Amino acid sequence: MTSRLRIALIVGLAGVVLVTLIMAPMLMSTFPSFLGGGSVTDCADDSPKFANVSDTAQSDIPPEYLALYKKWGQKTGVQWTVLAAVGKRETDHGRSNLPGVKNGTNYAGAAGPMQFLISTWGGKSKIKVSSKFNGYASDGDNDGYGDVYNPADAILGAAKMLKRNGAPGDLRRALFTYNRAIWYVEQVLEIARKYASDGTLDLPPEADPACDPPIVEAAPTDVVRKILQYALAQRGKPYRWGGTGPEGYDCSGIIYMAYREAGLSIPRTTFGQWPFGKKISEGDEQAGDLVFFNAGPGTSSNNPGHVGMVVSPGKMVEARCTLCGPIKVTTYRDRPNIVGYTRPLQNPKVLEQLRSLGVT
Known part of the structure; x- marks a missing residue:
């Protein structure tokens, strides 16, 4: 090995070490708060x-x-x-x-x-x-x-x-x-x-099917059970912006498809889902309801940009973001920026769809 090559290798390795030492704390401090x-x-x-x-x-x-x-x-x-x-x-x-x-x-x-x-x-x-x-x-x-x-x-x-x-x-x-x-x-x-x-x-356990029976069995109706079964089955799949499966989903996409699995049509996007359902008071939410967050660019308290689906009190299934890992069940009551809760099953259009399916 020539002396010039040795010097180049040494300088290169030193640069890698220096970048690592500099970038590690920067990356830790600049990851998005979400x-x-x-x-x-x-x-x-x-x-x-x-x-x-x-x-x-x-x-x-x-x-x-x-x-x-x-x-x-x-x-x-x-x-x-x-x-x-x-x-x-x-x-x-x-x-x-x-x-x-x-x-x-x-x-x-x-x-x-x-x-x-x-x-x-x-x-x-x-x-x-x-x-x-x-x-x-x-x-x-x-x-x-x-x-x-x-x-x-x-x-x-x-x-x-x-x-x-x-x-x-x-x-x-x-x-x-x-x-x-x-x-x-x-x-x-x-x-x-x-x-x-x-x-x-x-x-x-947050992605373990062994968690499912207690959650699904506690659902208030057969329709909600079907919605939950679909949503929970998507855990472990990646977040994909604009995704409606089967490979990946975004936050509203997994909810849209879960409701569709139960034979119901609701809006596709978070912005459409927020005004669609009946508003529910905090503490009254139940499985199948939606919880909305003021998160993401261009969103506000009147225009939430993120949504999850309640699966049991205090817990929701969500597709959060590309950097947040796969779809999973998380807690939501300790999360900041909650805008509110809605119940799509109480929308007049959904009630009509339920009647057409023979569900009263």
Whole structure:
């Protein structure tokens, strides 16, 4: 290799490292706000998905870390195996003695068992967590502080970061944002599969058909059951602007097609669906109703730009955005900018359609 080529390679590699260190905190701080909030739901706290622990995981992960991975994986809707794999790859679950794991930072400015850049943690290794956005600083042990060296805080922060950037559906994107290297993504996914007793990276309960029967059976009518069955069956498919399936949907497209599956015609777009249904007071919404948000360019409190379908109290199925991961069931009452709720089934045109179908 010539000296000129060596110099070029060294300069090129240095540039990659520099761009990574600069861009990582910028990407964390500039992702759209709509990627946050709206936690993913679960079926039950004892879901069998979180009992999926292999012998490898049992022997390799310290019990206190395993409990935290499972706890925060379930709470945020991120596969615990992926959280654990990040912890393994970064610091061997906090056992590494490399710089930055237990104190200080490494050469890149990362710290703690999950190796957060201090700039994305909130600017300091330990900060008081407030209601304001604090980077990814998190209080996992309820002491009021986000401590990057505290496993309870760091693992919760990592779960939030992965969730914000694509998990549980788009793991490759989420992991690439965590550490911008393809080899890193592949290594983490390989470890995660070894930690799962069935060797898979299945979505957590928010996309698990085992969640469906209680939701569908609780629907108020057969028509609503049919609507819910169609909508829930689309989980895991990607958001696609203007999409009405079967490969992908946008927010109003999945609702339009779910109603059509039940033999009913409603407007295609969010802007058309908002004035179409009967307005429902907050707290009175039920399965099949729609919840609207002031979100997206050109929208307002009188012209909402995003919609989800209520599947049970506090939960909705939605196709949110390209960067938000696949279609899933999420919570909505903790989301900002809710404009209101409507019941399309009470529109006079829909009532007439129901009568023609023999439904009274």
